[in-house]
Amino acid sequence: xxxxxxxxxxxxxxxxxxxxxGVAGAALAAEVGTDxxxxxxxxxxxxxxxxxxxxxxxxxxxLTEVESGEExxxxxxxxxxxxxxxxxxxxxPTDTYWYVVGQASDFVNEEGGIIPAxxxxxxxxxxxxxxxxxxxxxxxxxxxxxxxxxxxLVGEELLALxxxxxxxxxxxxxDANAALFLKTPSGIEGGNYTSKITLTLWEESF
Numbered sequence: 001x002x003x004x005x006x007x008x009x010x011x012x013x014x015x016x017x018x019x020x021x022g023v024a025g026a027a028l029a030a031e032v033g034t035d036x037x038x039x040x041x042x043x044x045x046x047x048x049x050x051x052x053x054x055x056x057x058x059x060x061x062x063l064t065e066v067e068s069g070e071e072x073x074x075x076x077x078x079x080x081x082x083x084x085x086x087x088x089x090x091x092x093p094t095d096t097y098w099y100v101v102g103q104a105s106d107f108v109n110e111e112g113g114i115i116p117a118x119x120x121x122x123x124x125x126x127x128x129x130x131x132x133x134x135x136x137x138x139x140x141x142x143x144x145x146x147x148x149x150x151x152x153l154v155g156e157e158l159l160a161l162x163x164x165x166x167x168x169x170x171x172x173x174x175d176a177n178a179a180l181f182l183k184t185p186s187g188i189e190g191g192n193y194t195s196k197i198t199l200t201l202w203e204e205s206f
Contacts, residue, residue: 049089050090052203053086053087053201054199061078061080061180063077063180063182064076068183073144073184074188075182076181076182076183077179077180078180079177079179081177083176085098085100087172087173088172092165093205094166096203096205097161097162097163097203097204098162098165098204099160099161099162099201100158100159100161101158101159102157102178102200103154103155103197103198104153104196104198105195105196105198107182107193108193109189111191116143116154117195118151118154119144119152119184120142120195121142121180122139122140122179123179124158126175126176127176128175133167133174134160134161134174134176135160135161136159137157137158137161138158142182144183144184159176
């Protein structure tokens with residue numbers, strides 16, 4: 001006797017019976033009650049891969065008096081601490097660019113004497129060798145100088161500019177600084193004067 005064929009036919013018959021029973025029972029079904037199950041999941045925020053950042057080598061610098069070469073003018077020179085911009089992002093939008101600007105506050109001494117920020121100028125320089133990915137800002141002269149750019153660091157002035165963040169990305173890191181020069185009238189009140197240069201890194205889209 002071939003039991004395998006018998007079992008196969010029996011299984012088929014049972015399935016058909018269940019199907020008929022289901023169809024018949026559907027007409028008699030009535031909803032008894034419902035309940036809900038809340039489903040939740042905690043998805044942690046992914047950290048961005050890399051970032052565009054700026055750091056400054058020191059938080060202070062000192063200006064020292066030098067020969068001004070100008071009658072009735074005193075000059076004090078120094079150097080802005082090295083500013084480093086790093087871009088280690090894996091993906092950089094092709095339509096973005098970044099730049100660094102600086103703005104100085106007035107010089108003030110303990111006795112309340114003030115030297116306006118327009119007396120402080122700078123000459124930016126890029127220290128990282130490259131193929132022009134990053135360019136320095138123009139020299140900004142003091143109010144005691146002649147020329148169209150003798151405004152001092154009263155407003156935000158350009159230290160460094162990158163015209164395409166995507167094109168410059170392979171370099172990754174750039175260093176810049178600036179020669180600082182303060183010019184005052186020869187009769188300036190003596191004292192220990194302090195000012196603050198605020199450096200800001202901006203990124204924008206075309």
